[in-house]
Amino acid sequence: MDDNALIFRSFASGSSGNCYYLGTRQRGILIDAGISARSIQKCLREMGLDFQNIAGVLITHDHADHIRAVGTLGERVKLPIYTTAEIHEGIDRNYGVREKLRSSRRFFRKGEEWELCGMKINTFGINHDSTDCLGYCIDYQDQRFVLMTDCGSVNEDMEEYIRSANHLVIEANHDEHMLLNGPYPTYLKERILSPLGHQSNEVAGELIERNWHPGLRNVWLCHLSLENNDPEIAYETVREYLAEIDIIPGEEIFLKALDRTTPSPVYVLNDQMIEMTNNQ
Numbered sequence: 001m002d003d004n005a006l007i008f009r010s011f012a013s014g015s016s017g018n019c020y021y022l023g024t025r026q027r028g029i030l031i032d033a034g035i036s037a038r039s040i041q042k043c044l045r046e047m048g049l050d051f052q053n054i055a056g057v058l059i060t061h062d063h064a065d066h067i068r069a070v071g072t073l074g075e076r077v078k079l080p081i082y083t084t085a086e087i088h089e090g091i092d093r094n095y096g097v098r099e100k101l102r103s104s105r106r107f108f109r110k111g112e113e114w115e116l117c118g119m120k121i122n123t124f125g126i127n128h129d130s131t132d133c134l135g136y137c138i139d140y141q142d143q144r145f146v147l148m149t150d151c152g153s154v155n156e157d158m159e160e161y162i163r164s165a166n167h168l169v170i171e172a173n174h175d176e177h178m179l180l181n182g183p184y185p186t187y188l189k190e191r192i193l194s195p196l197g198h199q200s201n202e203v204a205g206e207l208i209e210r211n212w213h214p215g216l217r218n219v220w221l222c223h224l225s226l227e228n229n230d231p232e233i234a235y236e237t238v239r240e241y242l243a244e245i246d247i248i249p250g251e252e253i254f255l256k257a258l259d260r261t262t263p264s265p266v267y268v269l270n271d272q273m274i275e276m277t278n279n280q
Contacts, residue, residue, distance in 0.1 A: 003024060003025045003026055004024050004025075004026075005024060005025070005268050005269070005270065006022070006023070006024065006140045006141070006143050006145070006268070006269040006270070007021075007022075007023065007024060007025065007028075007266050007267060007268055007269065008020070008021065008022050008145065008167065008169075008266075008267045008269055009021045009043070009047065009263060009264055009265070009266045009267065010169075010220065010222070010258045010259075010263065010264040011035060011039065011040060011043040011263050012034070012035045012039070012260065012261055012262075012263070013222040013223055013224070013258040013259065013260060014065075014223060014224055014225070014226065014260030014261065015065055015223070015225060015226065015260075016065060016226070016260065016261065017034040017035035017065050017068060017261075018032045018034040018035075018065055018066050018149065018222070018223065019031070019032050019033055019034055019035050019039075019040055019043075019069075020032065020147070020169070021043070021044070021047070021049075022119075022138060022145060023053075023055075023117060023119075025047075025048070025049075026053065027053050027054075027055060027117055028049075028053065028054065028055065028117060029054065029055055029056055029057070029058055029116060029117055029119070030054055030056075030057045030058070030073075030079075031057075031058045031059075031060065031136060031147060032057075032058070032059060032060055032066040032067070033057050033059070033066070033067060033068065033069040033070050033073055034064070034065040034066040034067060034068045034069070035068065035069060036068070036069055036072075037069045037072040037073055037076075037077065040069060040073070043263050046263070047266060051073075051077050051079060054079055055080075055116055055117035056079060056080040056081070056082050056106065056116055056117070057070065057073055057074070057079055057080070057081050057082065058082050058083065058121070058136060059081060059082065059083035059087055059091070059134075060083075060126070060133060060134050060135070060136070060147075060149055060150065061087060061090070061126075061128060061130035061131065061132060061133040061134065061150060062087050062090030062091045062093075062094055062130050062131050062132075063094075063130050063150070064094065064096040066150075067091055067094065067096070067097055068096060068097075070091060070097060070101060071097045071098055071099030071100060071101060072099060073104075074099075074101045074103075074104030074105070075099050075100075075101065075102065075103070075104055076099070078104065079104065080104055080106045081101055081104045081105055081106060082106045082107075082108060082116070083106075083107075083108070083134070084107065084108065084109065084110050084123075084132055084134070085107050086131050086132040087130075087131055087132050087134070088101065088105055088107065089131060090130060090131030090132070093131075108121075108123070110123050110124070110125060110132070110134060111123060111124065118140065119138050119139065119140045120138070120139040120140075121136065121137070121138050121139075122136075122137040122138075122139075123135065123136055123137070124137065124157035124158070124161060125155065125157060126148060126149075126150060126151050126152070126155075126158070127151065127152035127153045127155060127195055127196055128150045128151065128152050128196055128197075129152070129191070129194070129196040129197065130150070133150055135147060135148040135149075135157070135158065135161065136148075137161050137164075137165075142271075143166050143167065143269050143270065143271075144164055144165050144166045144167070145165070145166070145167045145168075145169075145269065146161045146162065146164075146165035146167070146168050146169070147168075147169040147170075147222075148161070148168075148169070148170050148171060149169070149170075149171045149222050149223050150171060150173075150198060150223065151170075151171045151198065151199040151203075152194065152195045152196040152197050152198070152199070153195035153196075154199075154203065154207060158207065159207065159210070159211050162207060162208065162211040162216070163211045163213055164213075164215075165215075165216055166215055166216065166217055166218070166269070166271075167217065167218045167219075167269050168208075168216060168218070168219045168220070169219075169220045169222050169258075170199075170204050170207070170208070170219065170220070170221060170222065171198065171199040171204065171221075171222055171223045172199065172200070172201045172204040172205075172221035172222070172223070172224060172229070172234045172237075172238065172257065173192070173198035173199055173200065173223050173224065173225050173228070173229065174192060174198060174200050174201070174224075174225045174228035174229050175200065175201050175202075175228060175229050175230070175233050175234070175237070176193075176200050176201075176202060178227075178228045178229060178230075178233075179192060179193070179200075179225075179228040182227055182228050183227065184227065184228070192228075198223070198225075201221075201229065201233065201234045201237035201238060202237060202241075204221060204234075204237075204238055205237050205238040205240065205241030205242070206241060208238060208241065208242065209241040209242060209244055209245055209247075212242070212245060212247060212253075214252075216253060217253065217254065217271070217272065217273045217274075218253070218254040218267070218269065218273060218274050219238075219253060219254065219255050219256070220256050220257075220258050220264075221234050221235070221238060221255075221256070221257040221258060222258050224257060224258070224260055226260060231257035231259070232257075234257045235255060235256075235257045238255060239255065242255070252273070253273060254273045254274040254275075
């Protein structure tokens with residue numbers, strides 16, 4: 001394998017913690033740090049990497065399941081923590097972050113392109129009930145990787161970036177029937193279903209169907225709920241939407257629901273669709 005090829009791995013994806021690696025076999029970045037620093041280090045070492053191979057941590061928003069380890073990574077490990085000033089303020093107010101960020105804070109403005117570790121980074125707004133919430137569009141060589149999680153109501157930026165993505169990580173948080181008939185109290189169901197809540201399997205499927213293009217090769221469904229979703233249900237829901245436009249996973253596109261707590265395989269991102277061996 002080319003050591004300079006772009007690779008992606010999910011370390012965890014769900015309401016109990018989120019963290020992703022994007023880069024090469026030599027150096028890369030983390031997106032979110034919602035699991036323990038020890039777990040992150042273990043996942044990196046399985047890839048032949050360690051914290052010294054990480055150029056920085058990009059944060060989507062200031063909820064605990066995305067920032068649990070930022071204090072340790074920023075102030076003890078000395079990794080730069082990148083996000084907007086608004087999200088940094090939210091991190092500082094979050095009681096779940098025991099070690100507050102000081103010297104490790106790095107700032108950028110939403111919507112302005114910047115570069116890190118040989119990757120061009122753009123951000124766009126996501127509707128969510130956090131201080132602010134970002135989607136990431138990351139270009140490396142001729143590949144475009146887009147991540148959008150914790151999505152409330154759909155906005156045009158989300159649709160635009162799907163239309164240009166080669167590799168997409170998109171929230172499929174819940175099955176609406178499971179949520180409405182499940183054990184959550186009414187106020188929590190209303191929060192999840194609100195314009196600032198979370199995106200359902202159905203909305204994710206509609207988005208991908210509406211904005212599919214031939215350059216979209218690989219799609220991962222992220223942030224699945226333990227109580228209100230199931231990987232097979234999420235996969236089948238999105239598959240059915242793709243079938244409406246005659247797109248078949250395994251033929252025109254790779255589709256996978258990410259596990260909540262188990263790290264994914266290491267995926268090599270290039271012009272080819274990832275070979276499908278098992279839907280779930």
